[in-house]
Amino acid sequence: MTSHLKKVELHCHLEGAAPPALTEAQARKYGIDISGQLRDGAYVWHDFASFLECYDKVSEVYKTEEDYALLTETYLDELAAINTIYSELIVSPDHGKRIGLGADAYISGVCEGIRRAKAKSGIEARLIVTGERHFGPESVIGAAEYAAKAGNPLITGFNLAGEERMGRVADYIRAFDIARDAGLGLTIHAGEVCGAFSVADALDAVRPARIGHGVRAIEDLDLVKRLADLGTVLEVCPGSNIALRVFPDFASHPLRRLKEAGVPVTISSDDPPFFHTSLEREYALAAEAFGFSDAEIDAMTRTAIEAAFVDEETRKTLLARV
Ligand SMILES: Nc1ncnc2[nH]cnc12
Ligand SMILES: [Zn+2]
Structure with missing residues (x-):
């Protein structure tokens, strides 16, 4: 039982957290046919590429500032109800631009959702702006420039997501330089779809904190030692990895081996309804599938707070709550 444990999430894509029922209602509101992506209350995809396509299509039914406020509030309320005290949401202002809403209105809606949720439960949240590889290096630089110039205290990090098989991390160095110079925390999707080399690439080209x-x-034990020596924090999403068949089952998932090798690991849900999971289930899996004790799970939660892209005052307050 992990329901009593305080929880923290560092890795969840906002549109990837969209509850199917809300997406259904949004599609109906705008007269959009979503039947190819959402059937019988479940998102429909069959491999990583089709997951990304489904994700982008589902994102299109969230169109206005209020839609983004509602989506953000809904997810944060769900997290708060399971004892979550802090959440970092991966957001894509570029998506706001693509749908004609504009990056500022997109972020402003998300921030309103954070404000509403915090007013009810006290949950803290911050935003990680992401670039997506499948939209090309220029769009990733644009996302970094936006994050750097936004001057929004809730935007505290920069990420690179999307199709990991497109290009190498080195193609995106300029975007990370812009984000680093603006004081944003850096994290990169790597070692999910591609092998160990993609993690080494991320360390060589950018050396992100996470x-x-x-x-x-x-797959490369020297690299595991390098991660441990550098203290690079992994945002591990076991349910996502199994759903995407990165590993065949939880027994072969390396969460425990990475932890025992000294790599700082944390637990997140990635795109929960797409992967038939939730942060609540990921914490339960930590206990039931990986055999971690409450004390070990609390230690991972503290690792997450220590690695959070947040000011020191808030970090201290959060640490005191676990
Ligand atoms: N798991 C994932 N990997 C890469 N890009 C993503 N975008 C949304 N979810 C993602
Ligand atoms: Zn992700």
């Missing part, structure tokens, strides 16, 4: 997933580092 890596999204990173679990395929386990």
Whole structure:
């Protein structure tokens, strides 16, 4: 039982957290046919590429500032109800631009959702702006420039997501330089779809404080030692990895081996309804599938707070709550 434990999430894509029922209602409101992506209350995809397509299509039914406020509030309320005290949401202002809403209105809606949720439960949240590889290096630079110039205290990090098989991390160095110069925390999706080399690439090209997933580092034990020595924090999303068949089952998932090798690991849900999971289930899996004790799970939660892209005052307050 992990329901009593305080929880923290560092890796969840906002549109990836959209509850199917809300997406259904949004599609109906705008007269959009979503039947190819959402059937019988479940998102429909069959591999990583089709998951990304489904994700982008589902995102299109969230169109206005209020839609984004509602989506953000809904997810944060769900987190708060399971004892979550802090959440970092991966957001894509570029998406706001693509749908004609504009990046500022997109972010302003998300921030309103954070404000509403915090007023009810006290949950803290910050935003990680992401670039997506499948929209090309120029769009990733644009996302970094936006995050750097926004001057929004809730935007505290920069990420690179999307189709990991497109290009190498080195193609995106300029975007990370812009984000680093603006004082944003850096994290990169790597070692999810591609092998250990993609994690090494991220360390060589950018040396981010955190890596999204990173679990395929386990294929190279020298690299695992490098992660441990550097203290690079992995945002591990076991349910996502199993749904995307990165590993065949939880027994072969390397979460425990990485932790025992000294790599700082944390637990997140990635795109929960797409992967038939939730942060609540990921914490339960930590206990039931990986055999971690409450004390070990609390230690991972503290690791997450220590690695959070947040000011020191808030970090201290959060640490005191676990
Ligand atoms: N798991 C994931 N990997 C890469 N990009 C994503 N965008 C949304 N979810 C993602
Ligand atoms: Zn992700």
